[in-house]
Amino acid sequence: MAEHRYDPHEIEPRWQKVWADEHTWEVSNEDDPRPKSYVLEMLPYPSGEPHIGHLKVYSVGDAVAHFHRRSGHRVLHPMGYDAFGLPAENHAIRTGQHPRASTAEAIAEFQRQFRAWGISIDWTREFATHEPRYYRWTQWIFLQLFNAGLAYRKEAAVKWCPNDQTVLANEQVIDGHCERCGAEVEVRQLEQWFFRITDYADRLLDDLAAIEWPEHVKIMQRNWIGRSEGAEVTFRCEDADPAHAIDYPVFTTRPDTLFGATFFVMAPEHPDVLRLAAGTEHEQAVRDYVNHVAAESVEARGDTDRPKTGVPLGRTVTNPVNGERLPMYVADYVLMEYGTGAIMAVPGHDERDHAFAEAYGLPIRRVVSDPAGGDLPYPGDGPLVHSHPDFDGLHNREALRRIVDWLDREGKGHGSVNYRLRDWLVSRQRYWGCPIPILYCDRCGMVPVPEDQLPVELPDVQDYKPKGRSPLAAAEAWVNTTCPECGGPARRETDTMDTFVDSAWYFMRYCDAGNDAAAWDPAALARWMPVDQYIGGVEHAILHLLYARFFTKALADLGHLPEGIQEPFARLFTQGMITKDGAKMSKSKGNVVSPAAIVERYGSDTARAYILFIGPPDQDADWSDDGVEGMFRFLSRLWRTCAEAAEELPADPPPDNLNPDDTRVMRKAHWAIDKVTSDMAGRFAFNTAIAAVMELLNELTPAKRGAAAPGTIRFGLSTAASLLFPFAPHTAADAYQRLTGERVWEEPWPAADAAYLETDTFELVCQVNGKVRDRIEAPTGASEDELRQLALAQPNVRAHIDGLDVAKVVVVPGKLVNVVVR
């Protein structure tokens, strides 16, 4: 008997070569009778080498891709690199190495490892977002948005990261700190490029209903968009300038409480604040307050718990519903960025207004009664009181509608919707990004670069250091060009695009990656879009996923997508983090597990299968070196058992007449097929799927086989290999071929035979007062009465009911009998 030793370093390259030589995972855009499936993992940012999170996401994605293929789908499973971005640029600043060079090195390392992992990628569609053949089309999309008025420039107060020396999108500011480097963010007034994502707020919200995403991700997107329904109500100020009354609209979600307004508050950044206070006794105090607020950190101001502060403006506005004069204040709890930068304050029914009124001795009035009779402030619902005879007594929700109607008729307000979402700030004052294809001509103004002059290639520069303006501004020869409209001198836009722009459309490019004439042929998108299964980290729940959805909708509206494509990702799976010793892996903690080291030691199948076995893939999981060892033992045992069986057992089919051991093995095999299939098709329960294959193998060890026929054993083992293929493809393919001579990836996914899933007897649980006292084999078709008799006859049941009254007997057919005694 030959000694069989599991050697992944021999097995894995051998099968990888077959797949590469035969282009096994490549798919064409030609017609194909099979249904399509587009399986995509979020593209990696190539920096250094792949980490354990990459191993997890591509192990999950590859399992799904293999399962879909063998379930009869034609699967698109591509790979690319999100190659622009700050880390490479900062590296360049430190070392002088061009970002292109360090990026190329990182990409080469990623490619090497991805191939060593045996991920089933169609490499013909590979690209990186920093390649001109890709960003040419990023620029083209920018121009489409620009021409449609969806890309625009405006001066605005923007969040500025003093460390990265660049502006940030709202979404990139976390708790007042830069999402990337953690530096405290400042506010600056600058002219910047924006995408009009707010135009799509409602559709981005509504269409969440149409996609199969985890509920918590949908909730995060909903909260981020932050839609509020209410009314805009106009308050008039007449005493600041008697000749010219000024109207100040406010947004409120509670127009039903208008009669409870007792003061009016403006944000310190409101442009009229200083003008309003001018000439009053409060002028100096207002000036001091506004300056004081401006000097405060974003952090300090964001603290909801600190006491409310503000100062009077010395002016009043008129409440449009009752003509009352309300004193005006400036206070930092009112934000300029939301609504109109001014609010009506209703201290009786709003906690913040209440806190301010308490602090400054302002009147507090109840206008909605609380059915529970609680104290003010009362933010809940109830009948209106102390408002107006027309509305008093009405439920406040009904009163709200009528008051808005009345405001509308009187021209004093109207129903309105407000969003928390703001436009996407896309310009960055950085080098390593996609150039914005816009020119500035003294005669013609802002001119888009003609499409036939794309790409606007990123020039080389000597100095990458940020100086508050883009490093590109130093590339004079590049900046100075001619205007395509008048032929006169023009200057190029020197800002580059946020890298989230690059990744907001890459999934479409994969469908037609080689196209030199267009970003894509709509027919290619019709073939593959939307992505059927998108897989990635939950950290992109708002940024990337919202931007990709916006791009898809905008491009669909502009007629660039085939009919019916409104969402990029039909199904989303968010995987959990891999930690080590309960903590996030990081170089500073020294707890980094390198995928390359694991693969080198145990082979990629062990690494991949272990990471899927460690726990539910959507949850965080802690890496264990001992656990990896266990997976290696399992794969060794499976492979060795298969190799030995292939050599020693005659290649018979399963026998027609099954002995009890045959039946046991066949049942277990079909049970495993059923289990793995449902674990793959429903939730991605790879951990229990792999456990089922382990159970099947445990039935097939030489010691446990008993009198099972060789054909039965071969069937059981080849089924185990077949089911394991999505998780450990090399080992499974090798074992399967030894047993059957066939290529497992060309085999259809096995189907469970229902006849083996049913049994003619079952284990009847016999309980007394809910405690299990016995278990017996009972015929599957037995009647309730038969089961009752059977249970009552069991000695241990009788021992526990002896001398007691049987109050009742509960019979659950197919499961149990419970005897209730007193």
Added chain:
RNA sequence: GCCCGGGUGGCGGAAUCUGGUCAGACGCGAUGGCCUCAAAAGCCAUUGGCCUUCGGGCCGUGUGGGUUCGAGUCCCACCCCGGGUACCA
């Protein structure tokens, strides 16, 4: 504060959707044994706690209540951990 997750053996986890099989699959670790000159590898057995006359008994899924013949699973209240978010009018 609010919104999502989640608390089960020494550890990762299973069963939770649809209440029903002495809860604990599968794996790790541990203990004992076989094999070996020895080791590695492999194989076998045991492994929630306590008690036991070895038949079995009692207790156990964060805490306290409740519903039910029966609760890890459903309901109410609370505690703890993780993530998101933050004066959004």
